[in-house]
Amino acid sequence: MKSVVIDPITRLEGHGKIHLFVNDDGSLANCYFQVPELRGFEQFCVGRPAEELPRITTRICGVCPDAHHMASAKAVDAVFGVTPTSASLKLRNLVYNAFYGGDHTTHFYALGGPDFVCGPDAPPAERNVLGVIAKVGVEVGKLVIAQRARGQRAIEIIGGKKVHPVTAVPGGMSKRVTKEEQAELIKIGEEMVEFAKFTIQVLNDIVLANKGYVDLILSDMFTHNTYSMGLVDANNKVNFYDGKVRVVDPNGKEHCKYEPKDYLAYVAEHVEPYSYLKYPFLKKVGWKGFVDGVESGVYKATPLSRLNASDGMATPLAQAEYERFYETLTGDKSGRKPVHQTLATHWARIVELMYACEATLAMAKDDEITSDKLVNKPERIVGEGIGIVEAPRGTLTHHYKTDDKGIITEANLIVGTTNNNAPITMSIQKAAAGLIKKGTKITDGILNRIEMAFRAYDPCFGCATHSLPGEMPLEVIVHDAETGEVVQNARQNC
Amino acid sequence: MLKPLLVLCLGNEIISDDRFGPEVARRLQEESGEGLGADVIFAPLAGFRLLDLLAGRRAALIVDTIRTGHAAPGTLHEFPAGVLTPSKNLTTSHQISLPTALELGRQLGVELPEVIDVLAVEAHDLETLREEMTAPVQEAMDKALQFVYQWIERNSSKESDHADSN
Numbered sequence: 069m070k071s072v073v074i075d076p077i078t079r080l081e082g083h084g085k086i087h088l089f090v091n092d093d094g095s096l097a098n099c100y101f102q103v104p105e106l107r108g109f110e111q112f113c114v115g116r117p118a119e120e121l122p123r124i125t126t127r128i129c130g131v132c133p134d135a136h137h138m139a140s141a142k143a144v145d146a147v148f149g150v151t152p153t154s155a156s157l158k159l160r161n162l163v164y165n166a167f168y169g170g171d172h173t174t175h176f177y178a179l180g181g182p183d184f185v186c187g188p189d190a191p192p193a194e195r196n197v198l199g200v201i202a203k204v205g206v207e208v209g210k211l212v213i214a215q216r217a218r219g220q221r222a223i224e225i226i227g228g229k230k231v232h233p234v235t236a237v238p239g240g241m242s243k244r245v246t247k248e249e250q251a252e253l254i255k256i257g258e259e260m261v262e263f264a265k266f267t268i269q270v271l272n273d274i275v276l277a278n279k280g281y282v283d284l285i286l287s288d289m290f291t292h293n294t295y296s297m298g299l300v301d302a303n304n305k306v307n308f309y310d311g312k313v314r315v316v317d318p319n320g321k322e323h324c325k326y327e328p329k330d331y332l333a334y335v336a337e338h339v340e341p342y343s344y345l346k347y348p349f350l351k352k353v354g355w356k357g358f359v360d361g362v363e364s365g366v367y368k369a370t371p372l373s374r375l376n377a378s379d380g381m382a383t384p385l386a387q388a389e390y391e392r393f394y395e396t397l398t399g400d401k402s403g404r405k406p407v408h409q410t411l412a413t414h415w416a417r418i419v420e421l422m423y424a425c426e427a428t429l430a431m432a433k434d435d436e437i438t439s440d441k442l443v444n445k446p447e448r449i450v451g452e453g454i455g456i457v458e459a460p461r462g463t464l465t466h467h468y469k470t471d472d473k474g475i476i477t478e479a480n481l482i483v484g485t486t487n488n489n490a491p492i493t494m495s496i497q498k499a500a501a502g503l504i505k506k507g508t509k510i511t512d513g514i515l516n517r518i519e520m521a522f523r524a525y526d527p528c529f530g531c532a533t534h535s536l537p538g539e540m541p542l543e544v545i546v547h548d549a550e551t552g553e554v555v556q557n558a559r560q561n562c
Numbered sequence: 563m564l565k566p567l568l569v570l571c572l573g574n575e576i577i578s579d580d581r582f583g584p585e586v587a588r589r590l591q592e593e594s595g596e597g598l599g600a601d602v603i604f605a606p607l608a609g610f611r612l613l614d615l616l617a618g619r620r621a622a623l624i625v626d627t628i629r630t631g632h633a634a635p636g637t638l639h640e641f642p643a644g645v646l647t648p649s650k651n652l653t654t655s656h657q658i659s660l661p662t663a664l665e666l667g668r669q670l671g672v673e674l675p676e677v678i679d680v681l682a683v684e685a686h687d688l689e690t691l692r693e694e695m696t697a698p699v700q701e702a703m704d705k706a707l708q709f710v711y712q713w714i715e716r717n718s719s720k721e722s723d724h725a726d727s728n
Contacts, residue, residue: 213613
């Protein structure tokens with residue numbers, strides 16, 4: 069038996085591996101997905117003042133520091149038993165949606181895009197963001213860069229720094245927005261909405277108009293019937309910053325809806341010996357292994373699952389796209405019948421992009437954001453706090469305990485990708501089993517289709533270091549299933 | 563107003579040797595402050611986001627860590643950013659490397675510096691969460707600062723040549 073591993077080899081940290089164990093006749097015997105984790109971060113937090121954590125936890129990740137800043141700020145609000153002012157909540161929401169606008173744009177054009185724009189069989193040298201630009205034209209690339217720059221500018225205005233936000237403090241925000249800055253934010257919001265409309269057109273023209281891609285999206289190989297998790301507002305509409313966590317079963321029936329502070333009653337973690345990363349599952353359903361269905365506690369926390377767990381979007385253009393999404397894929401525009409095709413996550417991300425841009429504009433127009441009532445002063449120490457936001461790549465939980473002086477004694481973080489560890493493993497296993505049959509020659513195209521199953525989740529590994537050249541590739545390693553011997557190192561970082 | 567020269571220090575203050583970049587930035591700001599002939603920015607970032615920081619400068623020096631495996635920890639490597647090879651496969655948001663971002667920026671007409679040099683220290687520990695570097699990397703700090711000051715001086719004179727010729 070042989071095995072294939074997909075692993076980045078140029079850096080020791082932050083890399084993932086896919087191991088494929090292949091029989092002598094070429095069929096797949098087994099498949100494992102391994103990801104590294106930034107171990108020890110919780111311990112690093114112990115002994116530090118709780119109010120410092122919103123700035124420290126941004127160092128966990130160079131891609132979604134904004135999500136950690138917000139989840140941490142919410143947890144620290146709870147530690148001090150303080151509710152942020154109305155104006156500061158609007159500012160947090162605004163800056164968080166602006167961040168989403170940039171992050172989802174990057175994924176669609178630079179990460180998911182190459183699979184569809186360049187095609188899964190394009191050689192790796194072309195299947196990248198530069199290949200996308202070569203296909204769609206430099207002008208589109210300029211629009212993408214401009215969209216990202218808008219998000220960055222909004223973060224600079226509200227978050228205090230272009231690179232990492234620093235302004236969320238216990239009870240509110242530390243930086244006021246001026247009238248001039250509000251005018252700039254409105255312009256940014258207007259341009260973001262136009263860009264989101266353009267992106268829907270790109271999705272229609274390049275992906276949905278291509279029958280081959282649509283068939284790939286709808287294929288059983290990329291389908292898993294799991295539970296879906298997402299944060300929703302009081303009307304069960306998708307919300308990235310606040311609300312309750314709602315989970316629906318594979319048929320769309322509500323399984324639970326809980327306050328962030330109650331997460332431990334609903335989520336537990338399974339451990340596998342070959343991975344540092346744990347496998348969260350729904351406690352009341354139970355861990356039944358890497359399997360689909362109502363009886364299995366596996367859930368997804370992704371753009372797709374957020375849409376499945378909601379009853380719609382809170383803004384008009386995003387709601388229209390939500391309805392088109394469900395009508396196209398399930399025949400029922402209400403969204404009550406979940407979509408389970410993993411590759412549809414890319415489209416779900418565009419629905420969310422539309423919402424993030426509309427929400428940015430709507431909140432920018434709210435004059436309360438220029439209020440100077442920015443902080444409710446904390447006056448007590450509760451000693452425990454839990455903050456949950458939706459990071460672009462999944463539900464993000466920060467849970468802190470402190471002593472009576474507000475010094476951290478215990479911290480627990482469940483990051484977005486961790487939620488999806490089990491479904492990612494299942495998606496890779498199913499794609500690999502569907503693609504690698506008796507006598508199959510393992511080509512780059514096959515390996516890329518396996519990676520596509522994984523890439524749709526936009527996973528985030530332990531990623532706190534940023535040393536050169538700044539890449540975190542993935543390697544596929546093929547093993548002989550009988551001896552374990554590596555027979556093919558299919559994808560080394562080029 | 564942006565200075566034409568930028569010293570962009572990359573890294574993470576809480577991961578051992580990855581602290582090198584932020585420490586260089588801190589020392590430069592402490593020793594020279596506003597009087598330095600270049601803006602100094604510390605950024606715990608990579609990829610696309612670096613384009614935003616590099617745009618509009620005439621020359622940039624990127625200070626970071628690297629692990630080539632071919633040199634002793636603490637060894638300083640200096641090279642033009644162009645020698646780094648862009649990544650060819652993309653798997654996550656983290657996959658946009660510095661060279662890929664620069665190539666993308668050039669193709670899209672982003673106003674990037676004419677000169678982008680890299681000063682990278684060979685790291686020993688890029689895994690441990692702690693606020694101290696390993697000894698060999700710490701010991702390379704003074705030499706790195708000297709290099710940065712010389713780089714600024716060298717490129718400042720080019721800057722005045724550039725201004726004269728206009």
